[in-house]
Every structure is written in structure tokens, then in C-alpha cells.
Amino acid sequence: MASPIAANVPPSWRRPIKQRSRLLRRSGPPHLRVGFAHASEQEFARFLDYYRIRWVYEPVAFPIAWDEGRVTEMFAPDFYLPEHDLYVELTTMKQSLVTPKNRKLRLLRELYPDVNIKLLYRKDYQQLLAQAGYGYLEVQNIKKADIEQILISPVELETRVRALARRISRDYRGQGVVLVGVLKGITFFLADLARQITVPLAIDYLGLARRRGAERERVSIVRDIDYPITGRHVLLVEDVVNTGLTLDFLLSRLRERAPASIEVVALLDRPSRRLVHVPMKYVGFQVPNDYVVGYGLDYRELYRNLPFICVLRQSAYIDLPTPALTVVVPISDPV
Numbered sequence: 427m428a429s430p431i432a433a434n435v436p437p438s439w440r441r442p443i444k445q446r447s448r449l450l451r452r453s454g455p456p457h458l459r460v461g462f463a464h465a466s467e468q469e470f471a472r473f474l475d476y477y478r479i480r481w482v483y484e485p486v487a488f489p490i491a492w493d494e495g496r497v498t499e500m501f502a503p504d505f506y507l508p509e510h511d512l513y514v515e516l517t518t519m520k521q522s523l524v525t526p527k528n529r530k531l532r533l534l535r536e537l538y539p540d541v542n543i544k545l546l547y548r549k550d551y552q553q554l555l556a557q558a559g560y561g562y563l564e565v566q567n568i569k570k571a572d573i574e575q576i577l578i579s580p581v582e583l584e585t586r587v588r589a590l591a592r593r594i595s596r597d598y599r600g601q602g603v604v605l606v607g608v609l610k611g612i613t614f615f616l617a618d619l620a621r622q623i624t625v626p627l628a629i630d631y632l633g634l635a636r637r638r639g640a641e642r643e644r645v646s647i648v649r650d651i652d653y654p655i656t657g658r659h660v661l662l663v664e665d666v667v668n669t670g671l672t673l674d675f676l677l678s679r680l681r682e683r684a685p686a687s688i689e690v691v692a693l694l695d696r697p698s699r700r701l702v703h704v705p706m707k708y709v710g711f712q713v714p715n716d717y718v719v720g721y722g723l724d725y726r727e728l729y730r731n732l733p734f735i736c737v738l739r740q741s742a743y744i745d746l747p748t749p750a751l752t753v754v755v756p757i758s759d760p761v
Contacts, residue, residue, distance in 0.1 A: 435492065440537055442486040445502060456481070466516055467504055473551060474505075478579035478734075479558050482506045488541070490533040501530040503543055509581045510557060513543040559733050574737040578711060583721060583734070586710045587615065590691065591622030593708060594661065602626035603659045604685075606651055608676065609633045611665030613730065614722040615693045615710075619663070628653050632676065645675050655680065660688040661708075665723055667692045670702035677704065694718070694735075 448461040457471035460483050467483070474481045484502045491499035503513035515531065517524050531545055546554065559580030578586075594603070602625060607616040609631050620629060633649030660680060667673055673690065680688055691708040698715055719725050720732030729738075 435537060439489065439492055439495065439497075442488050442538075443500065444486055445484050448483060464516075470505065470514075470516055470546075474507075476576065477555065477558065477560060478576050478582065479507060479554075480509055480581075482508065488534050488538055490530060490537060499530075501534050511542055512557075513541060514546050514554075515543065516546055572739055572741070574716075574739045576734055576736045577713060577716075577718060578721075578735040580733045583710075584618070587618045588622050590708050590710060591619055591624075594619075594691070595622075595624040598625045598659060600625075601659055602628070603661050604628045604630065604653055604655050605661050605663055605691075606655075606680070607631050607663045608665070609649065610730075611722045611724070612663050612693070615665060616663050619691070634672065634676075636672075645672050647679065655683050655685045657684065657686050660685045662688060662690050664690065664692045666694040666696065666713075666718075667704070667706060668696050668699045670700050670704040673704045674702045693721075 449459055450461045451459050453459075455472075455475055457468055457475045460468075460471065462468040462471065462483065471481060471483070483505060485506050487500040487502035489497040489499070490501050491497070503515045505514040505516075506512070507514065515527060517527055527545060531543065534541065534543060544550075603623070605616060605620060605623075605627055607613075607629070616629070620627060630651040630653040631649065632647060632651060635646050635648045637644050637646070662673075662676060662680065664673060667690075677688065677690070689708065690704065690706040692706050693710045695706065695709045695712050696715060697712060716737045717725065718735050718737055719729035720735040722730050723735065724730045725738065
């Protein structure tokens with residue numbers, strides 16, 4: 427049922443007005459590129475950047491009052507989060523500032539019922555994190571102080587896995603595939619990928635053991651696949667490809683069983699550590715030489731259940747090098 431206010435305002439008047447960009451510079455972290463009106467807004471933008479939540483600062487203003495058809499008052503929410511279709515208006519604890527904002531919010535909701543907007547206090551940040559897929563970090567066996575940097579957010583993982591599945595489904599249209607996962611780091615990646623693939627598939631797993639000999643580390647298969655792959659199309663699913671030695675070993679062993687074809691699907695690739703060239707047709711992200719956990723990846727069996735991928739601070743683990751500056755590069759599909 428339409429509100430009395432909305433009923434008296436013609437729809438042609440209720441048109442959001444695009445705001446002028448406040449972009450100050452084109453390089454550096456997003457929260458340092460924009461000219462914010464208040465320090466609290468920059469703090470919130472830094473918070474969003476840390477968790478890799480995409481945002482736009484004051485993209486539109488909504489007319490909320492008119493006089494003889496002319497706009498006399500507008501309301502421009504502070505942020506828009508496109509991945510959640512959510513406008514965010516920040517406020518302080520001063521009641522003198524909260525009351526006018528509540529009035530504007532009430533008017534906006536009555537005039538624009540399809541707009542999703544939230545008035546956010548600092549205490550509401552955790553709720554926003556839960557909505558973005560992070561939940562409460564302490565419940566996930568990790569403290570925020572242990573995180574050096576979040577590399578890949580839940581939304582980025584979901585988007586990239588869906589894109590890989592579309593490519594695979596297109597490439598194997600009219601055929602079936604066998605997904606062979608290398609335990610244990612592929613647990614969540616393989617499950618999410620398989621749910622998005624639309625061609626018939628079977629799933630099996632390989633388990634490896636690494637033993638250091640007199641000269642070099644040796645890899646052996648301790649859990650072999652049960653599903654016959656002779657004459658079938660095989661996708662070997664890996665979590666992280668580093669030197670390529672383990673992957674080269676697995677490919678040679680699987681090729682001995684005469685599959686119709688065999689390709690590699692890797693969630694993460696570290697080309698800077700490559701010692702052996704191995705063909706990888708489907709790659710999620712390129713990452714540098716940092717120790718990463720989450721989304722199936724672990725440190726001493728911890729952190730696998732995190733819904734994002736992050737670098738741990740050195741204080742969170744033992745005998746590992748200090749992480750370097752990190753840049754994550756999504757791998758674009760070829761045209």
C-alpha cells in the first residue's frame with residue numbers, strides 16, 4: 427500500500443540524480459583516492475577495502491522534498507555496495523545528528539520503497555561483515571590481528587568459480603568429465619565448482635605424501651582414485667600450483683591410464699616459484715609467494731573453514747618468512 431507522501435508525489439519527480447565524482451587520484455588504495463566529506467567516511471572506506479567489499483562513494487542523490495515541482499531537499503547516502511545492492515548512511519552517536527538523518531531516511535523509504543538503505547553505527551560493522559560472507563572471525567578460529575591481508579573475498583571467489591564452471595561446461599558440452607581433486611586443500615573449491623558445472627561429471631580424489639630424502643623431496647600417492655579414467659575426459663583440480671613438480675608428477679601418472687584428455691584446474695597459481703612448466707587451462711587467481719589460508723587452505727589443519735583467502739601475519743605461525751607486498755591477479759578468460 428502506497429504511503430500518503432508517495433501518493434502526492436508524481437513518479438516523474440522521483441528520479442535519483444547522479445552525483446559528481448569525488449575522485450582525487452587514480453592510484454593507491456581506493457580509500458585514499460576519494461575526497462571524503464568526513465573522516466569517519468574514510469575510516470569506513472578503509473574498513474571496506476580491508477575486507478575487499480566493493481563500494482561507491484555518494485553515487486546518487488534522492489530528491490525527498492519539492493515546492494511547486496522544484497526540488498528543495500535531497501538525500502545522498504554515503505556509500506553504495508553494488509555486490510549487495512545496499513546503500514549505507516553513516517552516523518555518529520550524537521542524537522542531534524541522528525534525528526535529522528532518521529527523518530530523511532523515513533522520507534526516502536516512503537518515496538523509494540525499492541531502495542535498500544541502512545543507517546549504520548560502528549557497532550553494526552559486524553552485521554555488515556556477516557552479510558558479506560565473513561561472519562565473526564573469532565568464531566572461525568582466527569583473530570583479525572592474525573590477518574596480514576585479505577587477498578580474495580567471498581564474493582570474488584564465488585564470481586571466479588562460477589566463471590570457471592561456465593568455461594568448463596562450454597568446453598565439454600555434450601560430453602562428461604571426471605573431476606580428480608588433490609586432497610585436502612581443494613575441498614571447498616571442488617565442491618563449489620562441481621555444483622556450477624552443467625555437464626555430467628564424476629568426482630574422485632587423490633591423496634599425496636611428501637617425504638624428504640637425501641637430495642630432494644619425493645612425492646608418492648597414498649590414496650589413489652577408484653573411478654576408471656581410461657578413455658574419459660579428466661580435470662585434475664589443484665588448490666595451489668607452486669614449483670609445478672608435484673603437478674608434473676601427477677599428470678604423468680594419470681596419463682599412463684590413457685584418458686581421452688586431461689586438463690588442470692587450479693584455484694591459485696604462483697608463477698614466480700615455477701621450476702617445471704606444466705599446462706594449466708583453467709586458473710582462478712595468480713598470487714605471489716605468501717603463505718595463504720582459507721577456503722580449504724590451511725596452516726597445521728587450521729583456517730580451512732574461512733570463507734575467504736588471506737595472508738597470516740608472521741606472529742600467527744612459526745618458521746615462515748615475513749609476507750611480502752601482495753597483489754592478486756584474477757586470470758581473465760581468453761576471448
